[in-house]
Structures are given as C-alpha cells and as structure tokens.
Amino acid sequence: MATERANKNPYSNFNFIVEFDGMEELAFAEVTGLDSETTPIEYREGADATSAMRQLPGVEKYPPVQLKRGITGSLKLWEWRKEVRDGGSTFPPTKTVTVKLVDEKHDRNAPAMTWTLTNAWPTKLTGPSLTAKGNDYAVEQLDLVHERLDVS
Incomplete structure (x- = not known):
C-alpha cells in the first residue's frame, strides 16, 4: 500500500525492487513505462447536432514496460523469452511482475x-x-x- 511521508519529501528514484511472481527478484538499473491510459470515445447524440462532442472512457491501454539491467551471465530472462518464442506449455507464459519503490531503509515488506x-x-x-x-x-x-x- 502506498505510504505518504510525514515530511512530504519525495522518495529517491533509485531505491526499487523488481519481483517476478512474488518470489524471484532480479536487479535492474532502470524501469520505464509504468503508464496507464484510457482512450476517450467521442460521441454526439443524434438530435444534438449543435453541441460539442461528448467524451466517455473507452479502452484502457498500457505501453510496454522496459526494464534495463547490467548483464550478469544469468539466462533467466532469455529462457522466459524463448518460452514465448517457442510456445511453452502455457501460452503466453505470463508472470505477475511487481515494481516496489522502497525508502532509505530498503524494507521490501513495507514499500512506499x-x-x-x-x-x-x-x-x-x-x-x-x-x-x-x-x-x-x-x-x-x-x-x-x-x-x-495496478498501483498500491
């Protein structure tokens, strides 16, 4: 759950943890693309030809999230990508990925x-x-x- 600081100072952007399926943790240097966008649907009622267009929430869209890291020799990411390419037992082989912003104490159990x-x-x-x-x-x-x- 999000934690607002009592002193109102912003959190540092370099204190974060990335987890896959709540267990496996990999070190990344950068995470971008944590975006959410709703495409508006424009419409005008049939008898209302003179008024401005109205807008309603439409389809929710999410761009790809990009994670960058220094190469360590681990092939875990390449093996996951190979599962997608070759069509693994479940297709696509999905995971729940969490990005946790932590404070200076680095408490992964109490992320900001x-x-x-x-x-x-x-x-x-x-x-x-x-x-x-x-x-x-x-x-x-x-x-x-x-x-x-989702953000919490």
Missing part, C-alpha cells in the same frame, strides 16, 4: 508504492551494444507487455 503488472510476458529482449571504446557495462533491455497495471 508498488506497481503490479498482471499477465506480463516478454515481447522483446535486447542484447547489449558492445564497443571497445569506453568503459560502460553491458546492458540488456526487457520489454514486457501486460493486461493490467
């Missing part, structure tokens, strides 16, 4: 906010850009599509 992606599956997994120039670490990016985004 939690974003929950329901029925998420990897639509794209991008390998690193490798170059002999520079000293950055190798980064891979996972793009997840999902059916619902």
Whole structure:
C-alpha cells in the first residue's frame, strides 16, 4: 500500500525492487513505462447536432514496460523469452511482475508504492551494444507487455 511521508519529501528514484511472481527478484538499473491510459470515445447524440462532442472512457491501454539491467551471465530472462518464442506449455507464459519503490531503509515488506503488472510476458529482449571504446557495462533491455497495471 502506498505510504505518504510525514515530511512530504519525495522518495529517491533509485531505491526499487523488481519481483517476478512474488518470489524471484532480479536487479535492474532502470524501469520505464509504468503508464496507464484510457482512450476517450467521442460521441454526439443524434438530435444534438449543435453541441460539442461528448467524451466517455473507452479502452484502457498500457505501453510496454522496459526494464534495463547490467548483464550478469544469468539466462533467466532469455529462457522466459524463448518460452514465448517457442510456445511453452502455457501460452503466453505470463508472470505477475511487481515494481516496489522502497525508502532509505530498503524494507521490501513495507514499500512506499508498488506497481503490479498482471499477465506480463516478454515481447522483446535486447542484447547489449558492445564497443571497445569506453568503459560502460553491458546492458540488456526487457520489454514486457501486460493486461493490467495496478498501483498500491
């Protein structure tokens, strides 16, 4: 459940945890795309030809969530992506993904906010850009599509 700070100071954006199916935790450097959008439906009543268009809530849309992390040698994300590609036992092989924003105490059991992606599956997994120039670490990016985004 979301926790508002008594001092009203914002939380740091670098204190977060990503969990898959409530158990497996992987370290990521960046999470983007925690967005929710409702497409408006415009209409005008048949006898009401002179008034402005009215708008009602329409279809809920969620863009892919992008997770970036330094490559550690683990193949867990690639194996999940392979399940989607090859058609695993359940198709698509979905997971519940939670992103927890934590405070400076890093208490994962009392997050400041939690974003929950329901029925998420990897639509794209991008390998690193490798170059002999520079000293950055190798980064891979996972793009997840999902059916619902809830915030608590």
